Amino acid sequence: MPLVGTAGHVDHGKSTLVRRLTGRDPDRWAEEKRRGLTIDLGFAWSTLPSGTVVSFVDVPGHERFMKNMLAGVDGFEAALLVVAADEGWSPQTTEHVAALHALGVERAVVAITKIDAADPDLVDLVALEIDERLAETSLAGSPIVPVSALTGAGIGDLEAALDSVVSTVPDRSGLPVRLAIDRAFTVPGAGTVVTGSLGSGIVATGDDLELMPAGRVVTVRGLHRHDEPVERAAAGSRVAVNLAGIGRDDLSRGMMLAEPGTTTATDRILLELRAVPDQPPPDERGAFHLHLGTGVWPVVLRPVDDGAALAMADGPMPTAAGDRVVLREVGRRTVVGGGRVADPVPPRRRRDALALLDRLVPVAATPNGRAASLLAAHRSAAVADLRRWSGGGGASGATVVGATAFAPGVLDELADRAGPLVDRAHADHPLRPGLRRAELASALRITPEVLDHVVGGGGLEERGAWVARPGHRPVLDDAQLGAWSAARRVLTEAGTSPPRADELGLDEEVLHFLYRAEELVSVGAFAFLPDTIDQVMAIVDALGDGWTVSAFREALGTSRRHAVPLAEWLDARAITRRDGDRRSRRRPGPG
Secondary structure, three states, X not given: OOEEEEEOOXXXXXHHHHHHHHOOOOOOOHHHHHHOXXXXXXXXXXXXXOOOEEEEEEOOOOHHHHHHHHHHHOOOOEEEEEEEOOOOOOHHHHHHHHHHHHHOOOOEEEEEEOHHHOOHHHHHHHHHHHHHHXXXXXXXXXXXXXXXXXXXXXXXXXXHHHHHHHOOOOOOOOOOOEEEEEEEEEEOOOEEEEEEEEEEOEEEOOOEEEEEOOOEEEEEEEEEEOOEEEOEEEOOOXXXXXXXXXXXXXXXXXXXXXXXXXXXXXXXXXXXXXXXOOOOOOOOOOOEEEEEOOEEEEEEEEEEEOOEEEEEEEEEEEEOOOOEEEEEEOOOOEEEEEEEEEEOOOOOOHHHHHHHHHHOOOOOOOHHHHHHHHHHHHOEEEHHHHHHHHOOOOOOOOEEEOOEEEOOOHHHHHHHHHHHHHHHHHHHOOOXXXXXXXXXXXXXXXXXXXXXXXXXXXXXXXXXXXXXXXXOOOOOOHHHHHHHHHHHHHHHHHOOOOOEHHHOOOOHHHHHHHHHOOXXXXXXXXXXXXXXXXXXXXXXXHXXXXXXXXXXXXXXXXXXXHHHHHHHHHHHOOOEEEEOOEEEEOOOOOO
Protein backbone atom coordinates (compact mmCIF):
# COMPACT_ATOMS: atom_id res chain seq x y z
CA MET A 1 0.00 0.00 0.00
CA PRO A 2 1.92 3.09 -1.21
CA LEU A 3 2.05 6.26 0.87
CA VAL A 4 1.63 9.46 -1.15
CA GLY A 5 2.28 12.86 0.39
CA THR A 6 0.97 16.18 -0.84
CA ALA A 7 3.24 19.19 -1.21
CA GLY A 8 2.74 22.76 -2.30
CA HIS A 9 2.06 26.35 -1.32
CA VAL A 10 -0.73 27.34 1.05
CA ASP A 11 -4.18 27.68 -0.56
CA HIS A 12 -3.14 25.98 -3.79
CA GLY A 13 -5.86 23.38 -3.27
CA LYS A 14 -4.05 20.35 -1.81
CA SER A 15 -6.76 19.39 0.67
CA THR A 16 -9.53 20.09 -1.84
CA LEU A 17 -7.82 17.85 -4.39
CA VAL A 18 -7.38 15.06 -1.82
CA ARG A 19 -11.08 15.32 -1.00
CA ARG A 20 -11.90 14.99 -4.70
CA LEU A 21 -9.65 11.93 -5.07
CA THR A 22 -10.72 10.16 -1.88
CA GLY A 23 -14.15 11.49 -0.93
CA ARG A 24 -12.70 12.18 2.53
CA ASP A 25 -11.79 15.39 4.31
CA PRO A 26 -8.13 15.29 5.41
CA ASP A 27 -8.54 18.37 7.65
CA ARG A 28 -9.06 16.83 11.08
CA TRP A 29 -9.08 19.83 13.34
CA ALA A 30 -11.88 22.34 13.89
CA GLU A 31 -9.44 25.22 13.55
CA GLU A 32 -8.29 23.92 10.17
CA LYS A 33 -11.87 23.85 8.92
CA ARG A 34 -12.58 27.32 10.35
CA ARG A 35 -9.46 28.90 8.84
CA GLY A 36 -9.61 26.99 5.57
CA LEU A 37 -5.99 25.82 5.68
CA THR A 38 -4.15 22.72 6.86
CA ILE A 39 -2.29 23.29 10.13
CA ASP A 40 -1.23 19.73 10.96
CA LEU A 41 -0.97 16.48 9.06
CA GLY A 42 -4.15 15.19 7.45
CA PHE A 43 -4.88 11.70 6.19
CA ALA A 44 -7.15 10.09 3.62
CA TRP A 45 -7.09 7.10 1.26
CA SER A 46 -8.42 6.02 -2.08
CA THR A 47 -8.49 3.10 -4.53
CA LEU A 48 -6.87 3.89 -7.89
CA PRO A 49 -8.21 2.49 -11.19
CA SER A 50 -5.78 -0.45 -11.02
CA GLY A 51 -7.20 -1.45 -7.63
CA THR A 52 -4.15 -0.17 -5.73
CA VAL A 53 -5.11 1.45 -2.44
CA VAL A 54 -3.05 4.54 -1.65
CA SER A 55 -2.82 6.51 1.58
CA PHE A 56 -2.50 10.28 1.30
CA VAL A 57 -0.68 12.42 3.86
CA ASP A 58 -1.86 15.99 3.42
CA VAL A 59 0.77 18.37 4.80
CA PRO A 60 0.36 22.07 5.64
CA GLY A 61 1.56 24.54 3.02
CA HIS A 62 1.78 27.68 5.14
CA GLU A 63 5.34 28.75 6.04
CA ARG A 64 4.45 28.97 9.75
CA PHE A 65 3.59 25.26 9.77
CA MET A 66 6.70 23.93 7.98
CA LYS A 67 7.66 22.01 11.10
CA ASN A 68 4.41 20.06 10.83
CA MET A 69 4.90 19.59 7.11
CA LEU A 70 8.36 18.10 7.63
CA ALA A 71 6.95 15.74 10.27
CA GLY A 72 5.09 13.97 7.48
CA VAL A 73 7.51 13.82 4.58
CA ASP A 74 9.84 11.09 5.81
CA GLY A 75 7.22 8.42 5.21
CA PHE A 76 6.52 9.55 1.63
CA GLU A 77 7.11 6.90 -1.02
CA ALA A 78 5.70 9.20 -3.70
CA ALA A 79 4.60 12.83 -3.79
CA LEU A 80 1.66 14.71 -5.22
CA LEU A 81 2.97 18.23 -5.84
CA VAL A 82 0.19 20.80 -6.20
CA VAL A 83 0.63 24.14 -8.00
CA ALA A 84 -2.35 26.45 -8.57
CA ALA A 85 -2.84 27.59 -12.17
CA ASP A 86 -3.85 31.11 -11.13
CA GLU A 87 -0.82 31.68 -8.89
CA GLY A 88 1.90 29.46 -10.32
CA TRP A 89 5.11 28.51 -8.56
CA SER A 90 5.17 30.11 -5.08
CA PRO A 91 7.54 30.37 -2.08
CA GLN A 92 6.34 27.27 -0.22
CA THR A 93 6.38 25.31 -3.47
CA THR A 94 10.12 25.96 -3.52
CA GLU A 95 10.63 24.85 0.08
CA HIS A 96 8.44 21.76 -0.22
CA VAL A 97 10.30 20.68 -3.36
CA ALA A 98 13.59 21.38 -1.57
CA ALA A 99 12.51 19.07 1.26
CA LEU A 100 11.49 16.32 -1.17
CA HIS A 101 14.78 16.72 -3.05
CA ALA A 102 16.77 16.63 0.18
CA LEU A 103 15.04 13.39 1.10
CA GLY A 104 15.75 11.92 -2.32
CA VAL A 105 12.08 11.44 -3.25
CA GLU A 106 12.04 10.58 -6.96
CA ARG A 107 8.45 9.40 -7.56
CA ALA A 108 6.01 12.25 -8.03
CA VAL A 109 3.07 13.57 -9.99
CA VAL A 110 2.49 17.31 -10.36
CA ALA A 111 -1.12 18.53 -10.37
CA ILE A 112 -1.82 22.02 -11.75
CA THR A 113 -4.99 22.84 -9.85
CA LYS A 114 -7.74 25.41 -10.32
CA ILE A 115 -7.59 25.25 -14.13
CA ASP A 116 -11.25 26.26 -14.13
CA ALA A 117 -10.12 29.68 -12.87
CA ALA A 118 -7.26 30.21 -15.35
CA ASP A 119 -6.78 30.78 -19.07
CA PRO A 120 -5.46 27.65 -20.90
CA ASP A 121 -2.43 29.59 -22.12
CA LEU A 122 -1.58 30.44 -18.50
CA VAL A 123 -1.88 26.75 -17.57
CA ASP A 124 0.64 25.93 -20.31
CA LEU A 125 3.03 28.60 -19.02
CA VAL A 126 2.73 27.25 -15.45
CA ALA A 127 3.50 23.75 -16.74
CA LEU A 128 6.63 25.03 -18.52
CA GLU A 129 7.81 26.83 -15.38
CA ILE A 130 7.23 23.71 -13.25
CA ASP A 131 9.24 21.59 -15.67
CA GLU A 132 12.12 24.09 -15.57
CA ARG A 133 12.04 24.44 -11.77
CA LEU A 134 12.15 20.68 -11.25
CA ALA A 135 14.95 20.08 -13.76
CA GLU A 136 17.75 20.24 -11.16
CA THR A 137 15.87 18.30 -8.46
CA SER A 138 15.08 14.67 -7.71
CA LEU A 139 11.56 15.29 -9.15
CA ALA A 140 12.85 16.09 -12.62
CA GLY A 141 10.70 14.61 -15.38
CA SER A 142 7.64 14.09 -13.18
CA PRO A 143 4.35 13.94 -15.12
CA ILE A 144 2.36 17.20 -15.00
CA VAL A 145 -1.45 16.92 -15.04
CA PRO A 146 -3.82 19.95 -15.19
CA VAL A 147 -6.92 19.35 -13.02
CA SER A 148 -9.93 21.03 -11.47
CA ALA A 149 -11.10 19.63 -8.15
CA LEU A 150 -14.22 21.74 -8.57
CA THR A 151 -15.38 20.39 -11.98
CA GLY A 152 -13.53 17.08 -12.01
CA ALA A 153 -11.63 17.92 -15.18
CA GLY A 154 -8.38 15.92 -15.47
CA ILE A 155 -9.03 13.83 -12.33
CA GLY A 156 -9.03 10.59 -14.34
CA ASP A 157 -5.70 11.51 -15.94
CA LEU A 158 -4.31 12.33 -12.49
CA GLU A 159 -5.39 8.96 -11.09
CA ALA A 160 -3.81 7.20 -14.05
CA ALA A 161 -0.54 9.09 -13.51
CA LEU A 162 -0.59 8.25 -9.80
CA ASP A 163 -1.26 4.60 -10.67
CA SER A 164 1.80 4.52 -12.92
CA VAL A 165 4.07 6.20 -10.38
CA VAL A 166 3.09 4.14 -7.33
CA SER A 167 3.41 0.88 -9.28
CA THR A 168 7.21 1.27 -8.94
CA VAL A 169 7.18 1.69 -5.15
CA PRO A 170 9.16 -1.21 -3.62
CA ASP A 171 7.47 -3.56 -1.17
CA ARG A 172 8.94 -2.93 2.29
CA SER A 173 6.68 -5.29 4.19
CA GLY A 174 9.47 -7.87 4.54
CA LEU A 175 11.69 -5.46 6.47
CA PRO A 176 11.64 -4.85 10.25
CA VAL A 177 8.78 -2.73 11.57
CA ARG A 178 9.44 1.04 11.68
CA LEU A 179 6.62 3.43 12.57
CA ALA A 180 7.32 7.09 13.34
CA ILE A 181 4.72 8.45 15.77
CA ASP A 182 2.99 11.68 14.76
CA ARG A 183 0.12 11.69 17.30
CA ALA A 184 -0.62 10.15 20.70
CA PHE A 185 -3.90 10.34 22.57
CA THR A 186 -6.20 8.42 24.90
CA VAL A 187 -9.42 6.74 23.77
CA PRO A 188 -11.98 6.10 26.55
CA GLY A 189 -12.36 2.37 27.08
CA ALA A 190 -9.35 1.53 24.90
CA GLY A 191 -6.44 3.40 26.43
CA THR A 192 -3.36 4.81 24.72
CA VAL A 193 -3.36 5.17 20.93
CA VAL A 194 -0.63 6.40 18.59
CA THR A 195 -0.85 7.10 14.88
CA GLY A 196 1.79 7.11 12.19
CA SER A 197 2.84 5.94 8.76
CA LEU A 198 4.13 2.36 8.74
CA GLY A 199 7.36 2.82 6.83
CA SER A 200 8.33 -0.85 6.75
CA GLY A 201 7.37 -4.27 8.05
CA ILE A 202 4.10 -5.82 9.10
CA VAL A 203 2.57 -5.08 12.50
CA ALA A 204 -0.08 -7.29 14.09
CA THR A 205 -2.09 -7.38 17.27
CA GLY A 206 -0.13 -9.05 20.05
CA ASP A 207 3.24 -7.93 18.70
CA ASP A 208 5.85 -6.56 21.07
CA LEU A 209 7.50 -3.39 19.75
CA GLU A 210 10.27 -1.22 21.10
CA LEU A 211 9.49 2.43 21.79
CA MET A 212 12.54 4.49 20.86
CA PRO A 213 14.52 6.36 22.02
CA ALA A 214 13.22 5.22 25.42
CA GLY A 215 14.09 1.57 24.71
CA ARG A 216 10.84 0.46 26.33
CA VAL A 217 8.94 -2.61 25.07
CA VAL A 218 5.20 -2.14 24.51
CA THR A 219 2.50 -4.49 23.23
CA VAL A 220 0.09 -3.91 20.34
CA ARG A 221 -3.37 -4.32 21.84
CA GLY A 222 -5.30 -3.33 18.71
CA LEU A 223 -4.92 -1.86 15.21
CA HIS A 224 -6.95 0.43 12.97
CA ARG A 225 -6.20 1.06 9.32
CA HIS A 226 -8.36 3.51 7.37
CA ASP A 227 -10.81 3.79 10.26
CA GLU A 228 -11.40 0.02 10.35
CA PRO A 229 -10.14 -2.46 12.96
CA VAL A 230 -7.65 -4.97 11.50
CA GLU A 231 -5.51 -7.78 12.84
CA ARG A 232 -2.43 -6.76 10.83
CA ALA A 233 -1.19 -3.92 8.64
CA ALA A 234 1.64 -3.80 6.10
CA ALA A 235 4.19 -1.15 5.10
CA GLY A 236 2.71 1.94 3.45
CA SER A 237 -0.38 1.98 5.67
CA ARG A 238 -1.59 4.81 7.84
CA VAL A 239 -2.31 3.08 11.14
CA ALA A 240 -3.61 3.77 14.62
CA VAL A 241 -2.03 1.48 17.21
CA ASN A 242 -3.63 0.80 20.60
CA LEU A 243 -0.73 0.16 22.99
CA ALA A 244 -0.71 -1.74 26.25
CA GLY A 245 1.68 -1.00 29.08
CA ILE A 246 2.22 2.72 28.52
CA GLY A 247 0.42 5.98 29.23
CA ARG A 248 -0.23 8.96 26.99
CA ASP A 249 2.16 11.15 28.97
CA ASP A 250 5.08 8.85 28.05
CA LEU A 251 4.59 9.40 24.32
CA SER A 252 5.23 12.27 21.93
CA ARG A 253 5.69 13.08 18.26
CA GLY A 254 9.18 12.12 17.15
CA MET A 255 9.25 8.78 18.96
CA MET A 256 9.36 5.58 16.97
CA LEU A 257 7.88 2.10 17.30
CA ALA A 258 10.23 -0.53 15.92
CA GLU A 259 10.89 -4.23 15.90
CA PRO A 260 12.95 -4.75 19.06
CA GLY A 261 16.68 -4.41 18.51
CA THR A 262 16.51 -2.68 15.11
CA THR A 263 16.82 1.00 16.05
CA THR A 264 19.39 2.87 18.08
CA ALA A 265 19.19 6.01 20.23
CA THR A 266 22.00 8.43 19.52
CA ASP A 267 22.89 12.09 19.96
CA ARG A 268 25.09 12.24 16.86
CA ILE A 269 24.85 10.94 13.31
CA LEU A 270 27.01 10.98 10.21
CA LEU A 271 24.95 12.23 7.28
CA GLU A 272 25.27 11.46 3.61
CA LEU A 273 24.32 15.02 2.71
CA ARG A 274 22.46 16.24 -0.36
CA ALA A 275 22.51 19.97 -1.05
CA VAL A 276 19.46 21.88 -2.22
CA PRO A 277 19.66 23.59 -5.65
CA ASP A 278 20.28 27.34 -5.50
CA GLN A 279 21.24 27.14 -1.83
CA PRO A 280 24.78 27.37 -0.43
CA PRO A 281 25.86 24.11 1.21
CA PRO A 282 25.19 24.08 4.96
CA ASP A 283 28.22 24.74 7.14
CA GLU A 284 28.95 24.87 10.87
CA ARG A 285 28.27 28.60 11.18
CA GLY A 286 24.51 28.22 10.93
CA ALA A 287 21.91 27.07 13.44
CA PHE A 288 20.01 24.06 12.15
CA HIS A 289 17.03 21.88 12.90
CA LEU A 290 17.29 18.25 11.89
CA HIS A 291 13.99 16.65 10.88
CA LEU A 292 14.09 12.86 11.22
CA GLY A 293 11.03 10.64 11.20
CA THR A 294 8.35 12.82 12.74
CA GLY A 295 10.71 14.60 15.15
CA VAL A 296 12.87 17.68 15.06
CA TRP A 297 16.15 18.27 16.92
CA PRO A 298 18.39 21.35 17.14
CA VAL A 299 21.81 20.24 15.90
CA VAL A 300 25.34 21.51 15.56
CA LEU A 301 26.63 20.71 12.08
CA ARG A 302 30.26 19.78 11.42
CA PRO A 303 31.03 19.19 7.73
CA VAL A 304 33.38 16.22 7.37
CA ASP A 305 33.84 16.11 3.61
CA ASP A 306 32.01 17.13 0.47
CA GLY A 307 28.62 15.47 0.81
CA ALA A 308 29.02 14.38 4.45
CA ALA A 309 28.61 16.03 7.84
CA LEU A 310 28.34 15.22 11.53
CA ALA A 311 25.10 16.35 13.17
CA MET A 312 25.33 16.67 16.95
CA ALA A 313 21.96 16.85 18.74
CA ASP A 314 21.01 17.93 22.25
CA GLY A 315 19.11 14.71 22.96
CA PRO A 316 18.74 11.11 21.81
CA MET A 317 17.31 10.51 18.34
CA PRO A 318 15.72 7.19 17.31
CA THR A 319 17.38 6.19 14.06
CA ALA A 320 19.27 3.65 11.97
CA ALA A 321 21.46 3.86 8.89
CA GLY A 322 19.41 4.64 5.82
CA ASP A 323 16.88 6.89 7.57
CA ARG A 324 16.08 10.06 5.63
CA VAL A 325 16.59 13.51 7.13
CA VAL A 326 15.98 17.16 6.25
CA LEU A 327 18.13 20.09 7.46
CA ARG A 328 16.46 23.45 7.92
CA GLU A 329 18.43 26.56 8.77
CA VAL A 330 16.79 28.38 11.66
CA GLY A 331 17.90 31.91 10.76
CA ARG A 332 16.82 31.86 7.12
CA ARG A 333 13.88 29.55 7.89
CA THR A 334 14.54 27.46 4.83
CA VAL A 335 15.47 23.90 3.89
CA VAL A 336 19.18 23.83 3.01
CA GLY A 337 19.93 20.14 2.72
CA GLY A 338 19.11 16.61 3.69
CA GLY A 339 19.92 13.06 2.83
CA ARG A 340 20.36 9.83 4.71
CA VAL A 341 21.94 8.61 7.92
CA ALA A 342 25.20 6.96 6.87
CA ASP A 343 26.27 6.00 10.39
CA PRO A 344 24.16 6.46 13.55
CA VAL A 345 27.13 6.05 15.93
CA PRO A 346 30.11 7.89 14.38
CA PRO A 347 33.08 9.16 16.38
CA ARG A 348 32.74 12.69 17.73
CA ARG A 349 35.97 14.06 16.28
CA ARG A 350 35.85 15.19 12.67
CA ARG A 351 39.23 13.59 11.89
CA ASP A 352 38.06 10.19 13.15
CA ALA A 353 34.76 10.58 11.31
CA LEU A 354 36.65 11.27 8.09
CA ALA A 355 38.70 8.10 8.52
CA LEU A 356 35.49 6.14 9.09
CA LEU A 357 33.87 7.81 6.07
CA ASP A 358 36.69 6.56 3.86
CA ARG A 359 35.66 2.99 4.70
CA LEU A 360 31.90 3.55 4.33
CA VAL A 361 30.22 2.77 1.04
CA PRO A 362 27.17 4.79 -0.09
CA VAL A 363 24.10 4.00 2.00
CA ALA A 364 22.76 0.63 0.85
CA ALA A 365 19.13 -0.13 0.09
CA THR A 366 18.78 -3.07 2.48
CA PRO A 367 19.52 -3.55 6.19
CA ASN A 368 22.00 -6.34 5.37
CA GLY A 369 23.83 -4.08 2.93
CA ARG A 370 23.97 -1.29 5.49
CA ALA A 371 25.24 -3.71 8.14
CA ALA A 372 28.06 -4.81 5.83
CA SER A 373 29.04 -1.19 5.17
CA LEU A 374 28.96 -0.25 8.86
CA LEU A 375 31.00 -3.29 9.80
CA ALA A 376 33.59 -2.45 7.15
CA ALA A 377 33.81 1.07 8.57
CA HIS A 378 33.91 0.15 12.27
CA ARG A 379 36.01 -2.99 11.67
CA SER A 380 34.21 -4.86 14.43
CA ALA A 381 30.97 -4.55 16.37
CA ALA A 382 28.71 -6.49 18.67
CA VAL A 383 26.21 -8.38 16.52
CA ALA A 384 23.34 -6.82 18.48
CA ASP A 385 24.75 -3.31 17.93
CA LEU A 386 25.18 -3.96 14.23
CA ARG A 387 21.51 -4.94 14.00
CA ARG A 388 20.43 -1.74 15.74
CA TRP A 389 22.72 0.50 13.69
CA SER A 390 21.64 -0.95 10.35
CA GLY A 391 17.90 -1.16 10.96
CA GLY A 392 17.80 -4.94 11.32
CA GLY A 393 20.78 -6.16 9.27
CA GLY A 394 22.80 -9.26 10.12
CA ALA A 395 26.46 -10.20 10.13
CA SER A 396 26.39 -12.24 6.91
CA GLY A 397 29.88 -12.63 5.47
CA ALA A 398 31.52 -11.56 8.73
CA THR A 399 33.57 -13.67 11.12
CA VAL A 400 31.63 -13.91 14.36
CA VAL A 401 33.45 -14.70 17.58
CA GLY A 402 31.12 -14.98 20.53
CA ALA A 403 28.87 -11.91 20.30
CA THR A 404 31.24 -9.86 18.13
CA ALA A 405 31.35 -9.62 14.34
CA PHE A 406 34.56 -8.81 12.46
CA ALA A 407 34.85 -7.47 8.95
CA PRO A 408 36.75 -9.70 6.50
CA GLY A 409 40.48 -9.48 7.05
CA VAL A 410 40.31 -7.79 10.46
CA LEU A 411 41.35 -10.88 12.43
CA ASP A 412 44.25 -11.40 10.02
CA GLU A 413 45.33 -7.80 10.60
CA LEU A 414 45.15 -8.35 14.37
CA ALA A 415 47.28 -11.46 14.00
CA ASP A 416 49.82 -9.45 12.00
CA ARG A 417 49.93 -6.89 14.81
CA ALA A 418 50.19 -9.54 17.53
CA GLY A 419 53.40 -11.10 16.19
CA PRO A 420 55.65 -8.04 16.63
CA LEU A 421 54.22 -7.43 20.11
CA VAL A 422 55.20 -10.96 21.14
CA ASP A 423 58.61 -10.60 19.48
CA ARG A 424 59.26 -7.40 21.41
CA ALA A 425 58.31 -9.16 24.67
CA HIS A 426 60.79 -11.95 23.87
CA ALA A 427 63.53 -9.40 23.21
CA ASP A 428 62.81 -7.27 26.30
CA HIS A 429 62.22 -10.19 28.69
CA PRO A 430 63.95 -13.29 27.31
CA LEU A 431 63.45 -15.28 30.53
CA ARG A 432 59.68 -14.97 30.40
CA PRO A 433 57.60 -17.59 28.56
CA GLY A 434 56.30 -14.84 26.27
CA LEU A 435 53.73 -12.04 26.52
CA ARG A 436 50.88 -12.41 28.97
CA ARG A 437 47.54 -13.11 27.27
CA ALA A 438 45.84 -10.29 29.16
CA GLU A 439 48.51 -7.77 28.08
CA LEU A 440 48.28 -8.85 24.45
CA ALA A 441 44.47 -8.68 24.46
CA SER A 442 44.61 -5.21 26.03
CA ALA A 443 47.18 -3.97 23.49
CA LEU A 444 45.00 -5.21 20.61
CA ARG A 445 41.79 -4.00 22.32
CA ILE A 446 40.09 -7.37 21.99
CA THR A 447 38.55 -9.90 24.38
CA PRO A 448 40.35 -13.07 25.49
CA GLU A 449 37.85 -15.04 23.39
CA VAL A 450 38.88 -13.18 20.25
CA LEU A 451 42.54 -13.57 21.19
CA ASP A 452 42.23 -17.33 20.72
CA HIS A 453 41.41 -16.76 17.04
CA VAL A 454 44.20 -14.22 16.64
CA VAL A 455 46.83 -16.50 18.17
CA GLY A 456 45.74 -19.43 16.04
CA GLY A 457 46.17 -17.43 12.85
CA GLY A 458 49.33 -15.54 13.74
CA GLY A 459 52.04 -18.20 13.96
CA LEU A 460 51.92 -18.02 17.75
CA GLU A 461 51.16 -20.51 20.49
CA GLU A 462 49.57 -20.33 23.92
CA ARG A 463 51.45 -21.46 27.01
CA GLY A 464 48.96 -21.21 29.83
CA ALA A 465 48.65 -17.52 30.61
CA TRP A 466 51.30 -16.62 28.03
CA VAL A 467 51.57 -16.27 24.25
CA ALA A 468 54.88 -17.04 22.56
CA ARG A 469 56.61 -17.88 19.32
CA PRO A 470 56.82 -21.67 18.98
CA GLY A 471 60.64 -21.62 18.97
CA HIS A 472 61.06 -19.44 22.05
CA ARG A 473 62.71 -21.27 24.99
CA PRO A 474 63.83 -19.17 28.03
CA VAL A 475 67.33 -20.14 29.25
CA LEU A 476 69.80 -18.59 31.70
CA ASP A 477 73.00 -17.15 30.28
CA ASP A 478 76.40 -17.91 31.81
CA ALA A 479 76.36 -14.98 34.23
CA GLN A 480 72.84 -15.81 35.40
CA LEU A 481 73.78 -19.47 35.82
CA GLY A 482 76.72 -18.45 37.98
CA ALA A 483 74.51 -16.28 40.22
CA TRP A 484 71.99 -19.10 40.52
CA SER A 485 74.68 -21.62 41.54
CA ALA A 486 75.86 -19.28 44.31
CA ALA A 487 72.31 -18.68 45.55
CA ARG A 488 71.55 -22.40 45.55
CA ARG A 489 74.56 -23.08 47.78
CA VAL A 490 73.33 -20.42 50.22
CA LEU A 491 69.82 -21.91 50.29
CA THR A 492 71.14 -25.46 50.71
CA GLU A 493 73.18 -24.44 53.75
CA ALA A 494 70.31 -22.29 55.18
CA GLY A 495 67.73 -25.11 55.04
CA THR A 496 64.46 -23.91 56.62
CA SER A 497 65.97 -20.52 57.59
CA PRO A 498 66.87 -18.92 54.22
CA PRO A 499 67.57 -15.23 53.67
CA ARG A 500 64.92 -13.12 52.00
CA ALA A 501 64.57 -13.71 48.26
CA ASP A 502 65.76 -10.18 47.46
CA GLU A 503 68.97 -10.91 49.40
CA LEU A 504 70.03 -13.85 47.24
CA GLY A 505 71.83 -11.70 44.65
CA LEU A 506 69.45 -12.80 41.85
CA ASP A 507 67.92 -10.47 39.30
CA GLU A 508 64.12 -10.30 39.64
CA GLU A 509 63.68 -11.74 36.13
CA VAL A 510 65.98 -14.65 37.05
CA LEU A 511 64.11 -15.20 40.31
CA HIS A 512 60.73 -15.43 38.56
CA PHE A 513 62.21 -17.66 35.87
CA LEU A 514 63.32 -20.07 38.63
CA TYR A 515 59.87 -19.97 40.23
CA ARG A 516 58.25 -20.83 36.88
CA ALA A 517 60.81 -23.58 36.30
CA GLU A 518 60.01 -24.93 39.80
CA GLU A 519 63.67 -24.64 40.75
CA LEU A 520 62.53 -22.41 43.61
CA VAL A 521 59.33 -22.13 45.65
CA SER A 522 58.07 -18.66 46.62
CA VAL A 523 56.87 -18.49 50.23
CA GLY A 524 56.03 -14.94 51.29
CA ALA A 525 59.23 -12.91 51.11
CA PHE A 526 61.39 -16.04 51.02
CA ALA A 527 62.49 -18.53 48.39
CA PHE A 528 62.92 -22.22 49.32
CA LEU A 529 64.50 -25.06 47.44
CA PRO A 530 62.03 -27.84 46.47
CA ASP A 531 64.02 -30.31 48.58
CA THR A 532 63.57 -28.08 51.61
CA ILE A 533 59.80 -27.93 50.98
CA ASP A 534 59.77 -31.75 50.87
CA GLN A 535 61.36 -31.75 54.32
CA VAL A 536 58.70 -29.31 55.56
CA MET A 537 55.96 -31.63 54.27
CA ALA A 538 57.50 -34.58 56.09
CA ILE A 539 57.56 -32.58 59.32
CA VAL A 540 53.88 -31.63 58.89
CA ASP A 541 52.99 -35.30 58.45
CA ALA A 542 54.97 -36.19 61.58
CA LEU A 543 53.26 -33.50 63.68
CA GLY A 544 49.85 -35.06 63.12
CA ASP A 545 46.72 -33.01 63.94
CA GLY A 546 46.23 -29.95 66.12
CA TRP A 547 49.72 -28.48 66.02
CA THR A 548 50.52 -24.84 66.73
CA VAL A 549 52.96 -22.50 65.02
CA SER A 550 55.18 -22.80 68.07
CA ALA A 551 55.33 -26.61 67.73
CA PHE A 552 55.86 -26.24 63.99
CA ARG A 553 58.73 -23.80 64.56
CA GLU A 554 60.44 -26.13 67.02
CA ALA A 555 60.09 -29.10 64.65
CA LEU A 556 61.58 -27.09 61.80
CA GLY A 557 64.40 -25.79 63.97
CA THR A 558 63.80 -22.27 62.67
CA SER A 559 62.44 -18.92 63.79
CA ARG A 560 58.86 -17.64 63.85
CA ARG A 561 59.95 -15.31 61.00
CA HIS A 562 60.11 -18.37 58.73
CA ALA A 563 57.55 -20.63 60.38
CA VAL A 564 54.60 -18.26 60.04
CA PRO A 565 54.98 -17.71 56.21
CA LEU A 566 55.42 -21.46 55.75
CA ALA A 567 52.25 -22.23 57.77
CA GLU A 568 50.27 -19.65 55.77
CA TRP A 569 51.67 -21.06 52.51
CA LEU A 570 50.42 -24.52 53.54
CA ASP A 571 46.97 -23.09 54.38
CA ALA A 572 46.73 -21.23 51.05
CA ARG A 573 47.37 -24.44 49.12
CA ALA A 574 44.82 -26.41 51.17
CA ILE A 575 47.58 -28.69 52.46
CA THR A 576 46.63 -27.84 56.02
CA ARG A 577 43.42 -26.70 57.65
CA ARG A 578 43.46 -24.01 60.35
CA ASP A 579 41.08 -24.09 63.32
CA GLY A 580 41.80 -21.12 65.61
CA ASP A 581 45.51 -21.24 66.38
CA ARG A 582 45.83 -24.96 65.57
CA ARG A 583 46.35 -26.70 62.23
CA SER A 584 45.87 -30.20 60.88
CA ARG A 585 46.90 -32.01 57.69
CA ARG A 586 44.04 -32.16 55.21
CA ARG A 587 43.09 -35.70 54.22
CA PRO A 588 41.64 -36.65 50.85
CA GLY A 589 37.89 -37.24 50.99
CA PRO A 590 36.28 -40.62 50.19
CA GLY A 591 36.31 -41.54 46.51
